[in-house]
Amino acid sequence: MRFFTPQPGQVRAVEVATEVGAEVRRVSRGETPLVFLPYLDEFRQLPAAAVIAKSPGDTVPELLTVADCVSGYVIASGVDREAAVTRCEEIDKDIRLLTD
Structure with a gap:
């Protein structure tokens, strides 16, 4: 597992590469997840996934x-x-949270 670590500040854009190679889910704007790792249980059978x-x-x-x-x-x-760490790093490079 790898957490996204964008620079502190206001998010101005979220960029996701066309072919991430993982299921990507987004927490709806304004929603506060009730758990620390939302969707984790749903990812159990997937080889790779990400939550923005x-x-x-x-x-x-x-x-x-x-x-x-x-x-x-x-x-x-x-x-x-x-192999798992390398895969997380590859996916992390494909998802960018750009801040001001």
């Missing part, structure tokens, strides 16, 4: 603790730990 929890106009806080990991996450499986 911020929309343009939202604020990204400074990353000081794990409680500040509120912009979303990527999760992936692999034949071993290194």
